[in-house]
Amino acid sequence: xxxxxxxxxxxxxxxNMGNLKKLGIDMSSFDFVVALAGNPNTGxxxxxNYLTGLRQHTGNWPGKTVTRAEGGFEFSEKKxxxxxxxxxxxxxxxxxxxxxxxxxxxxxxPDVTVIVVDATRVERNLNLVLQILEITxxxxxxxxxxxxxxxNGIQVDDRTLSKELGIPVIPTSARQGEGIxxxxxxxxxxxxxxxxxxxxxxxxxxxxxxxxxxxxxxEIELEYPGLPNLRWVALRLLxxxxxxxxxxxxxxxxxxxxxxxxxxxxx
Amino acid sequence: MNNNNxxxxxxxxxxNNLRWEVGENLHDTLMESIYENATSISAKVVxxxxxxxxxxxxxxxxxxxxxxYLGFPIMFLILAVxxxxxxxxxxxxxxxxxxxxxxxxHPILKxxxxxxxxxxxxxxxxxxxxxxxxxxxSVMLPPMAIFFPVYTLLEDFGYLPRVAFNMDPLYxxxxxxxxxxxxxxxxxxxxxxxxxATRVIDSPRERLIAIIxxxxxxxxxxxxxxxxxxxxxxxxxxxxxxxxxxxxxxVVFIAILGIAFSLIVSWGLSKSLLKGExxxxxxxxxxxxxxxxxxxxxxxxxxxxxxxxxRAIVFAIPAGxxxxxxxxxxxxxxSVANHFINxxxxxxxxxxLNGIILLAYxxxxxANEIVIPTVLMLTVANLALSGIGGDSGVMFELDSVTDTxxxxxxxxxxxxxxxxxxxxxxxxxPCSTTIYTIYKETKSIKWTVxxxxxxxxxxxxxxxxxxxxxxxxxx
Numbered sequence: 001x002x003x004x005x006x007x008x009x010x011x012x013x014x015x016n017m018g019n020l021k022k023l024g025i026d027m028s029s030f031d032f033v034v035a036l037a038g039n040p041n042t043g044x045x046x047x048x049n050y051l052t053g054l055r056q057h058t059g060n061w062p063g064k065t066v067t068r069a070e071g072g073f074e075f076s077e078k079k080x081x082x083x084x085x086x087x088x089x090x091x092x093x094x095x096x097x098x099x100x101x102x103x104x105x106x107x108x109x110p111d112v113t114v115i116v117v118d119a120t121r122v123e124r125n126l127n128l129v130l131q132i133l134e135i136t137x138x139x140x141x142x143x144x145x146x147x148x149x150x151x152n153g154i155q156v157d158d159r160t161l162s163k164e165l166g167i168p169v170i171p172t173s174a175r176q177g178e179g180i181x182x183x184x185x186x187x188x189x190x191x192x193x194x195x196x197x198x199x200x201x202x203x204x205x206x207x208x209x210x211x212x213x214x215x216x217x218x219e220i221e222l223e224y225p226g227l228p229n230l231r232w233v234a235l236r237l238l239x240x241x242x243x244x245x246x247x248x249x250x251x252x253x254x255x256x257x258x259x260x261x262x263x264x265x266x267x
Numbered sequence: 268m269n270n271n272n273x274x275x276x277x278x279x280x281x282x283n284n285l286r287w288e289v290g291e292n293l294h295d296t297l298m299e300s301i302y303e304n305a306t307s308i309s310a311k312v313v314x315x316x317x318x319x320x321x322x323x324x325x326x327x328x329x330x331x332x333x334x335x336y337l338g339f340p341i342m343f344l345i346l347a348v349x350x351x352x353x354x355x356x357x358x359x360x361x362x363x364x365x366x367x368x369x370x371x372x373h374p375i376l377k378x379x380x381x382x383x384x385x386x387x388x389x390x391x392x393x394x395x396x397x398x399x400x401x402x403x404x405s406v407m408l409p410p411m412a413i414f415f416p417v418y419t420l421l422e423d424f425g426y427l428p429r430v431a432f433n434m435d436p437l438y439x440x441x442x443x444x445x446x447x448x449x450x451x452x453x454x455x456x457x458x459x460x461x462x463x464a465t466r467v468i469d470s471p472r473e474r475l476i477a478i479i480x481x482x483x484x485x486x487x488x489x490x491x492x493x494x495x496x497x498x499x500x501x502x503x504x505x506x507x508x509x510x511x512x513x514x515x516x517x518v519v520f521i522a523i524l525g526i527a528f529s530l531i532v533s534w535g536l537s538k539s540l541l542k543g544e545x546x547x548x549x550x551x552x553x554x555x556x557x558x559x560x561x562x563x564x565x566x567x568x569x570x571x572x573x574x575x576x577x578r579a580i581v582f583a584i585p586a587g588x589x590x591x592x593x594x595x596x597x598x599x600x601x602s603v604a605n606h607f608i609n610x611x612x613x614x615x616x617x618x619x620l621n622g623i624i625l626l627a628y629x630x631x632x633x634a635n636e637i638v639i640p641t642v643l644m645l646t647v648a649n650l651a652l653s654g655i656g657g658d659s660g661v662m663f664e665l666d667s668v669t670d671t672x673x674x675x676x677x678x679x680x681x682x683x684x685x686x687x688x689x690x691x692x693x694x695x696x697p698c699s700t701t702i703y704t705i706y707k708e709t710k711s712i713k714w715t716v717x718x719x720x721x722x723x724x725x726x727x728x729x730x731x732x733x734x735x736x737x738x739x740x741x742x
Binding site: 041092097120122123124126127129130131148152153154155156157158160161164165175200202203204205206208209212215216219220222223234235237238239240245248249251 | 271272274275276277278279281282285286288289293294296297298300301302303304305306308309311312313314315316469553554556559
């Protein structure tokens, strides 16, 4: 048996399936934190339940996950903590659910953010995806509800989408458990650094805006070197986002480290 | 440190200056570029079918379910079918559980306890606490085990957003949030759950309205009362061949009346205490999805049924003790219960109720489902009826509706009492769990008090007018 064969074996979904251990709410010591984000009603909770073995209530109506739910799973000998964020259409307004989602991705600094996208509504869902990619460098796109897309005759070129966005794109039908193994291995690859994301960055036509962002991010970088989401922080400051202003003032922005993950769970 | 602060403030100052340069429409510019970028990416990767399918099941269903004329009748029909399934399906298992817990286990436990306990201790523990618990399980578990899964199946299928869609214009007109339709529907299962569900409403003003009016959704614990009283008094007043339809119709009427009250009170609140305009929200109608039956059964049993049942049991046990105590502690040879009943009877008469009903609603604050057993037990104790049921102060179950009817008739109940009890069951304070949940969600004693007393005041007002008008006509 050659080493290539061994690799093939490790890449085989059947092998991976055996690797998935649903840890439910056993949350002792984790190697990685994974956030689950996406528009409402794209199947985030279904993906969450599938991965953790938990039976969080899922409902076919938008906005049913009001607070964060957490669970865990083990894959390839690594333990992952999975946080199900409330579904939102954007991260730019100030409603509670959007703040919960945004603050977690920004301040919780998950190792991987899985963005669940409705394959039948890619264009609208991309609005959120682009915003998330401004905040984080490590994301996996879970192109869910592929069964519904097929039923409606909609085709999505996941390879091109992946090239465009610079992150892995995995077609899934979470209700049937299809594609979950590929999703798992890509989460693993991004978390361990085996896959380096080159996330798409927003292109704006406004030259004033571009130069303002550049100027401000340079200044922020001097004070907070190595911040992964400089451009986005600059953008929020320009918009006058109070929680970002506070984070700059208190220095919380510089303390973005793993041990600062907010651990309270409501409800 | 000081140096740091200076640097940070200078970042903020730069931001302030730059904000002037980029102009006011930054947000719009940003949103526009996000949309443009999303459109250009999606154009490269998504291929839509050349032709729209001639027949789309989703769209056809939506046309019917959210139609201007058919939407509401279909909604009421589905509501009626769900209730019918719950009522019919729960009958037999309810009887079986009662048989086991009340008829079989209770005497065994009683004998065992009496063998070494003083009479009052075995009374409090077995005739009070244990029986209350047994009653709640046999009355609540079967309907909940049917209602919640059916409800969850409808939710999974995607019907709930259509209900919200139908109700949205009504709620908007009264100044409330369209999503209140969803939390109201949730309240039909359990008001405490409905109150928690109001978290989906962002605006605090509209959320408060939704919390205060959730109690107008008849909860699971009140269905048995409605059904039993409607069967005895409304069905009894109708010709035999219409009895079933008449009583079912009366129950659906009370449910719809509850929805009407939630709209009226929402309107009143948004014009007075909670003034404001309805905020806009986008309600997405998700595609219909075939429900996953087994998983739904599992999650709704674990998440809702067992959860709500456990809560009810926890509250029913102390309530059972209180019932036994007030029926058995005597002052001047008359039980505390009877003192209260005799004292409150003249007051209750004005509202077409009686002292027993008032006492039962006080004792049953922890759980609405023990109202009817408490009423029966107190009636028997009060009349000192012999030959029916058990010893005084023991909650019991009667084998047939006819037995229950004969006790209530002997207690002086009329059609008017029945109607008023149905109204009062809809319009009275929420159960203590719901009150506690309201406090936890609003963190405000003021709003908790308002949510608690508003429905009682309404209940007394309406039963007062019904009674006075009734007596004018029929006397």
